[in-house]
Amino acid sequence: MRIFLNILILVAVLTSLNSCRKSQFALSPLNDSLSNALDTVYTSDHPYNLNVVLFVPSDMVPNADYERRISENLLYKQNFVKTWMQHWGYGAKTFGLLKNASNRVKIHVIQGKLPTSSYPYDGGEPAMWQEISDYFNTHQKSSDHYFILTTVNKYGKQMAPYYGIGTKCYGIDFPDMEIVNMGRTDTAGLASSWIGGNTHEMMHGLNLPHNGGLVSQNALYGTPIITGNGGTFVVAPTYLDAWDCAVLGNGQVFSSTARTDWYQDPGAKIKSLHAHYDDASQKVIVSGKFSSNKKVNFIGFTNDPKRSAGDGNYDSENWVVSPIGVDSFYTEIAITEFKDRGNYQNDFTISLIHENGYRHVNSYSYQMISGKPDIQFGDRPEYNKSNWSLLNFSSEESQAENGFAINLIDNDRSTQWVSRWTGTSSTHPHYFTIDMATIKPVNRFTFVQRAGGSKPKDIQIQVSSDNITWQNAGSYVLPNAAGPTDVKLTSTLNFRYFKVTITSATDGTQWAALSEIGTYKD
Template identity: 35%
Template structure:
C-alpha cells in the first residue's frame, strides 16, 4: 500500500512538472510608463504674462504644483476682472495662456543652475533674471510679453525658514510655492488657511508690482465697506480670499494700459514719452483737497492717479489714492475729501500725480502739502510770479561746464545749475546771487529741484538792496520732489538782490543742483 501511494505521488509530481514546463502560464502585464500630459494652451491676446517655475538644483517641484498654481492664477485673473468691470474699464484682466478644457495655465519649468542659497533675497532676483533672459534668448517662443512672474519652490514658506527673492523688480516679480499653497484652503480658519491667504495674496500683490502697480492703501470709507475692505496693493496679502480685499480704482487705471491687460496690440508699449505739467492749481475747500491742471504730452494720457503718501516714513504702503479720466484738452481735476485719509493731525504729505499714457508708460510728478493741527496747508500750485526778464546771475560759488548757474533762470525744468564736479569738486556750502534788475516786492520763493540726483535740502535766503548789507530771511528745508514748491517769507519786503546759500543735500553728498528759482 505504501509502495502504491509513493508511486502515485511520483506520478502526480511528474505530471505537475510536465504541465508547468510544457504549458505557458499567464504573466501579469508590465506597467506602462505614464504618458506625459499634453496641453493645448491658447489666448486671444497678443501679449500674455510669462509664468516661470524656477527650480534650483537642490530642491524639486512641489506636489501638484501645476494644478495648484494654475488655480491660483485663474482665481487672481477673476479677481482683477471683477474690479476692472466695476470701475468701467471693461472685460479686462491679465492675459494668460490657458488650456480651457483642463483648466491649466501655461507655466514654463526652468531648472536653475545653482542651489537655492545662490538666489538669496538680496541680489538673488538679478541672478535669476540673468538666467531667464538667457533661457528666453534660446527659447524665444516661451516669452510672450515684457512681464514675468517667477515662482520658486520652498520646503517651508515662513520668512525665517527661507531666503529667496519675494518682491517686484521692474516688470519681473518673485513669489514662492509650497505643498499646501492652494485656493481650496483660503477660507480655512486654521494655520494652513492663514498661510494660504498670506502667500496667495502675496503672490498676487507682487504680481501687481510686475504689472506696474505701486503700493496704495484703501480710503477710510472703503476700509469699512464689506464690498471693498483692504487694498491688495497695501496689506491685502494678509486678507485676500478670507476678508474683503479689493483693487483701488487707481490700480485699475494703471492696469488698463498695461501690456498684458490692454487690448491694444501695438508694438510701442513702454516707449519713451515726454510730458510737461503746464498748469497746476490746488486749494482746500469744503474739507476737500482740490487739484486741477493741464499738460502737454507726445503720447496720449487717458487716466491721472493721485497718491497721497504720508511723508512720515520711507514706505508708500499707506498712500491713499484717487484717479480720474483725463478731460478734453489735456486738462484734469479731482476733489479728494480729507476725511478719507487715515493720517491728519500734524502730518506732511507727498502727493504723487501719475499720468497714465496709453502705451503703458507712466509720468510721475510730486508735490507736497502738510496738515498742521488738522489744518491743511498747501505748498504747491502756480503763483503770481515776478517777471524774470532782466534778471541775471551776479555771483556763484562754482558751476559745471554745460550746467551753468544761469540755467536756474531759463524757464526750462530740464536744464539745471550744478556745482563743479568734474575737476576739483566743490563742497558745501554752495551759493547763487541774483540781481532782479530793480527793486521788487517779494512775498516768497519757488524752487524746482533737478529731476534726478543732487537735490538740495537745507538753505538760507538773504536779501539786499546794495549787495553789501544782507538781511537773512531764515533757514529753510526744501522738498525732495521734482516739481515747484514754495517758501513763504515771514513778511513781504522790497529788495533788488537775493542770495540762496545751499548747506546740504538730500543724498548726503557734496554736490548741489537746482533747475529753477522764482519769486512771487
C-alpha cells in the first residue's frame, strides 16, 4: 500500500480538480457571471491561512495559467500533509489555504521594482522581502507564514532565493510547472521536478527543520520530504514522519482556533536530565523533567552525526513522544535506527513542542565510539548553586541580547553568559570569578557549552579559600560540543572561590559564551 500512497493522493486530488474544471465549462452565461463574482471571494475553514505570494521581478511577466497550476500544486500538498497527519494519528489536519468557488487559491501577485539580477540566491532575500512587507502593509495577511514563489520565465534561468527562513520560504514558478508533468524528461518535466524542492522549502516555512528519517521508517515509506532536496516528491515514495507532523500540527496555520500568543517564548526549562546508552538492549535511553508557562504537547528528539564541521542536519534521525503527566518525559530508541554510527560527534537535541507552536530546543553532544554512543550529557551530582554569587567578570553582552554573566549560575541551560560584542567589542582573555559561599571539596568542574559559536576552548582554573591567596588548579581544553562536559582535577581541592580564565574559542572567534558552570566531588 505504501508504494502507491503518493499515486493515490495524486489521483484523488487531480480527479477533484478536473471535476471542478469540467463543471465550469457547463455553466450558462448567467451562472458564469455568478461564478466570476464568487471567484473574488476567498474562504477557509481555518482561522489562519498560508499567505501565497507570486513575486514577479520587473523583467519578468507571470507565467501562463499560473493561478490554476499553483493552486493545483498547493492543493496536492495540502492533501499530502493531511494523509500523513491521519497516518500518525493526529487527525485530518493540514495547513489552511484561502480558496474561491472555483477551488483556486488566493495568490498575492507582487510586481517587483527591480530586475531578476537584483534578487539573487545569495543576498537577494532582504530586498525581495522588503517589497513583500511593503505590500502587506496595505493588504491583509492571513497568518504569519509566507510561501513566496519567484517568477522565472525560462527553465534554467533561475537565480532567486530558494530556502526557508523562519516562517517564510522561497520557491520558483517556471512555465508548465505542474504535478501532472512530474516524471517527464522534457523541459516541462524538468521544470515541474522543482515542485518537490518548493515543497521542501514550504515545509521549512511551516516550522520544520531537516529530518533524514529513522532507518525503519525510510524502509517502509521512502524518503522524508524534509531531507535532500525534495526530489522524490510525487515520483517516488515520500513521507512526513510523526515528528514532522507533531511540529506542523502545533503551528499557526494548522490551528482550528485563534490565539494571540503564537510562537511566544513560554519560558520553558529542562529541570533534570538522565541519559545513557544501554548496551544490553542497544538503546539510547533519555528521561527528565521540564517546566513551562504553557502546555507542552510533545517532546521531540533529534540525533545528528557530524561528519565534518560544516555537516548539515539532512541525515538526522527524529522521533517524538507525548509528555508523561505535565512535566516529565521518557524515550528509548534503538541505535539500529541511526543511519551512520561512525566515530563522529553526534548532536542530540530535545525539543519541547508547545501548544502555541513554540519549539524550545535544548542541545547536547556525545561521541560515537566503535558504533556505541558514549553519552555523558546527563545531570551531574553538582553542588547546589542557590547561594552562589558572581564576584566579577571581564565583560558581558547586555545590549543586543541577554548575555549577562549571572546566567552562568542561574541553573538554566537555555541562558548564557556572552562576552561583550556590541560597542567596544571584547577580546581574549575573558574571565569570571564565583563565590560558592562555603569551602567545599571539589575534584570536578562542569562546563555547559551552548549550541552556538564562541565556545571556550583553552581555559585556566584558579581556586582560593579567602579570595586573597590563589592556587593554580590547572589548564584544560574544552571540546567543541554542546551540553555539559567535565573537567577533572588531578586531585581533590578544598576551596570557596574559583576563577576561570578563557584564552581561546573552539571556532577561533574573539568572544566567549558559556551556558552554565558547576562543581562537585565524585
